[in-house]
Amino acid sequence: DIRMTQSPASLSASLGETVNIECLASEDIYSDLAWYQQKPGKSPQLLIYNANSLQNGVPSRFSGSGSGTQYSLKINSLQSEDVATYFCQQYNNYPRTFGGGTKLELK
Amino acid sequence: QVNLLQSGAALVKPGASVKLSCKASGYTFTDYYIHWVKQSHGKSLEWIGYINPNSGYTNYNEKFKSKATLTVDKSTNTAYMELSRLTSEDSATYYCTRGWGGYYFDYWGQGVMVTVSS
Numbered sequence: 001d002i003r004m005t006q007s008p009a010s011l012s013a014s015l016g017e018t019v020n021i022e023c024l025a026s027e028d029i030y031s032d033l034a035w036y037q038q039k040p041g042k043s044p045q046l047l048i049y050n051a052n053s054l055q056n057g058v059p060s061r062f063s064g065s066g067s068g069t070q071y072s073l074k075i076n077s078l079q080s081e082d083v084a085t086y087f088c089q090q091y092n093n094y095p096r097t098f099g100g101g102t103k104l105e106l107k
Numbered sequence: 108q109v110n111l112l113q114s115g116a117a118l119v120k121p122g123a124s125v126k127l128s129c130k131a132s133g134y135t136f137t138d139y140y141i142h143w144v145k146q147s148h149g150k151s152l153e154w155i156g157y158i159n160p161n162s163g164y165t166n167y168n169e170k171f172k173s174k175a176t177l178t179v180d181k182s183t184n185t186a187y188m189e190l191s192r193l194t195s196e197d198s199a200t201y202y203c204t205r206g207w208g209g210y211y212f213d214y215w216g217q218g219v220m221v222t223v224s225s
Contacts, residue, residue, distance in 0.1 A: 034211035043202060043215035044152070055213065087152055091210040095168035096142075096154040 002026050002090050006099035012107045019075040021102045023088035028068050032092035035064055035073045038101075039084045047086075048073065080106060109133040111203050111216035118222045119193055129186040129203030129216050136184040137161040140206035143177065143188050146218070147199040157206055158186060166209065193223045 003026035013019050023033065031051035036044040046055045048064035051071055061076040075082055083106055088099040114128040129141060143155040156167035158177040165177050174197070176189045186203055200220050204212035 032210070036212075043218055044212075045215070046211060046213050049207070049211045049213075085150075089152075089211065094166065094209075095170070096209075098152040098154070100151055 001095055002029060002093050002097050004088055004090055004097050004099040006086075006088060006102050008102060009100065010103040010105070012105045013078050014107045015078055015080065017078045019078055019082075019104065021073045021075075021086050021088075021104075023066075023071045023073070023099050025069045025071070025090055029090045029092035031067055032090055033064070033066070033071050034089045034091065035062075036087045036089065037082075037084045038087065044087060075104075078106075109205065109214045111205060111214055113201075113203060113216040113219045116220045116222070118224065120225055121194055121223055123193055124189060124191045125193065125221060126187055126189040127201055127203075127219055127221070129188075131184045131186065131205070134205075136179075137181060140209055141177075141179065141186040142204045142206045142209075142212055143175065144202045144204060144212070144215075145171075145199050146202065155188070155201075157209060160186065190221070193221075195223050197221060198223045 005024045007022045033051045035048040038044040052064045063074045085101045085103045087101050110132045112130045117125050119125045137160045140157045142157040145153045155171045158165045160179045178187045200218045202218045203216040205214040
């Protein structure tokens with residue numbers, strides 16, 4: 001199975017700040033990567049697919065980048081509604097696997 | 108609008124089985140795969156498998172092959188997942204999701220909490 005390692009596991013940031021979350025795959029996943037946002041008590045929601053494509057309706061302050069085994073999610077100008085846990089997921093190989101999550105809180 | 112409506116929370120005894128439902132609306136049911144995802148302890152996510160509603164073809168995570176059985180009823184646009192021989196390790200929230208092919212998951216159900224307890 002492809003192992004997805006997210007860092008940091010948690011972070012605290014201020015409103016308006018820029019935040020970066022990293023995701024490292026145990027092997028090359030050829031940009032077959034999605035990012036999800038899960039707010040407390042809610043289902044995950046798709047933010048990014050194909051490593052850098054923004055899902056319809058997702059604010060443009062979210063962006064994804066990376067290739068090979070290293071990927072990142074960037075949130076510009078952090079808003080209060082961005083408080084959530086973020087997960088990466090690879091779909092290059094079966095079984096589909098997720099990162100352990102990054103919990104984002106406001107400072 | 109796309110909606111995946113899951114059945115309510117379940118409290119089941121160890122060793123029993125439970126069948127979860129996921130009713131799809133707002134799109135052509137047979138055009139997209141339905142995947143199931145397990146979330147334990149409100150944290151990590153595990154992919155259980157998917158079913159192609161058009162053909163009935165299934166693909167399971169090896170870890171869940173003897174645990175989960177995926178089916179669909181095309182007449183009611185409903186997907187089902189049956190979990191068998193339940194133990195405390197199966198206590199979790201289970202989500203159905205609409206898969207863009209077998210790839211990523213663009214819509215999620217609200218989740219159903221399964222508690223295994225005597």
